[in-house]
Amino acid sequence: MALVYGDVTIVVDEQDDLFYTRAALQAHQPEEGRITVQPTPASSSPAALAHDMLYALGKRLAPGPNSPDVWLDSVNAAWFAAAAWGIAMGVRHVVVPRAHLLTTRRIDQLLAWRESTGVQLTLLWQKPPRGLPPALAHVERRISGRDQFEELLAEPGPIPARQSFPPAPPMARLAAVAAGQSPAPRPRATWAASLRPGQPAHPCTGAMATAQLIQAAPSIEIASEEAAALTALAHPLIAGALSVLAFTRAGLGSLRFTRDLDITGDVSAIKLHGVGHRDCPLHAVPAWARPLLAGARAHHRLTAHPPGDGMFAPVMSAEARHLRAHAGRLPQLDLSVPALVP
Structure with missing residues (x-):
């Protein structure tokens, strides 16, 4: 059949x-x-x-x-x-x-x-x-x-x-059909909110273009139990963001500029961004984290955001308290979540 x-x-x-x-x-x-x-x-x-x-x-x-x-x-x-x-x-x-x-x-x-x-x-x-x-x-x-x-x-x-x-x-x-509720307002990345008509497009290229020029930095290894704890997280943006912090040990501020186009099509590499884009490293994504970043990207697309918007912007609001709370529940990962860089 x-x-x-x-x-x-x-x-x-x-x-x-x-x-x-x-x-x-x-x-x-x-x-x-x-x-x-x-x-x-x-x-x-x-x-x-x-x-x-x-x-x-x-x-x-x-x-x-x-x-x-x-x-x-x-x-x-x-x-x-x-x-x-x-x-x-x-x-x-x-x-x-x-x-x-x-x-x-x-x-x-x-x-x-x-x-x-x-x-x-x-x-x-x-x-x-x-x-x-x-x-x-x-x-x-x-x-x-x-x-x-x-x-x-x-x-x-x-x-x-x-x-x-x-x-x-x-x-x-x-x-x-969700109990009469309406979709949440579309969050936008910090840099996107500052753009005005007539201004030049954002200068930093995406992960695919960057991967053709430089080799991705290897990911930091974590124990399988720690990867399983991240995999079980229910919200795709939380799971994706904390997984990036786990395998890169980057600061939380680097995630605020991460766009859909900063993840390669096969989710094998992700590009992070520093303040003023003076340091935008490319990191290899380990196999265990690829489904988590795929989930974050799918969530970003389902909520009707264009590729240039900040993918993790919704979890950066309110001082990223949901993100911090989950990081605190995973002490074995030692994910310190410092204050956002203004």
């Missing part, structure tokens, strides 16, 4: 057969581009389903009322983070058991997330299909048999989620 790119499939399981749930859980293979998202039962948090998606992607939110991940309680922020990780990790197929327990709003959020990532979405509807909400009532692809379900899970899925700029409508819709 051929899968259509971005298709939605409803698996009807009126008898709530344990076979379907077990098969869905066994299908969770993130390294193969297929994840199973288990919705948290009876959660009243507006961002609960997005948090479940992040968990399925291997991300862990810091606990507590004063958590540095408190900004992911926002529906918009949580779904943008989940979309960025889905794209960066090449997720191709998402299976959601017990989808019949989801509210209409959460189903809309899930469908908007699918549009932004281009994945195959399979929903296990474990009750009679006559209760399908309007958003799913016209889905043409429905299956209701063990053999069909096993065949569906055995398929490789559509091509990996796109890595380039997505069209605006899907993510605009995602913001619209």
Whole structure:
């Protein structure tokens, strides 16, 4: 059975057969581009389903009322983070058991997330299909048999989620269904904010052009446990920024000017910038950090920023307190986060 790119499939399981749930859980293979998202039962948090998606992607939110991940309680922020990780990790197929327990709003959020990532979405509807909400009532692809379900899970899925700029409508819709919230204002890099019409473009070239002229400085090695701690961070910008500090030991100020074009297409090198661009070194990106920087770049693109904007600008605001808080939770990395250089 051929899968259509971005298709939605409803698996009807009126008898709530344990076979379907077990098969869905066994299908969770993130390294193969297929994840199973288990919705948290009876959660009243507006961002609960997005948090479940992040968990399925291997991300862990810091606990507590004063958590540095408190900004992911926002529906918009949580779904943008989940979309960025889905794209960066090449997720191709998402299976959601017990989808019949989801509210209409959460189903809309899930469908908007699918549009932004281009994945195959399979929903296990474990009750009679006559209760399908309007958003799913016209889905043409429905299956209701063990053999069909096993065949569906055995398929490789559509091509990996796109890595380039997505069209605006899907993510605009995602913001619209996020509990009535509107997208956050677009943050801009410090240097970009100072430019005026008629002024010359920023003089510093991107990573690709620089890599043709100089060799990237080798990355600093860190222990696998430390890399795993960074990989588990839930917000792509936090994970990306702290990973750069870990493998370069650069100062926080060097990240404020980092643009999309300062990362090579294959995420093998990143260019940092000093004050006045007097020192702009090129650093090799270690293998463990490439998915994290890919996630940061995907997040930057999903939030409709042009390549010249500062990629880490959102985590530099408010004295970078979220970034500092996470750095403090990883003392083994010894990531001192000094004050930003004015």
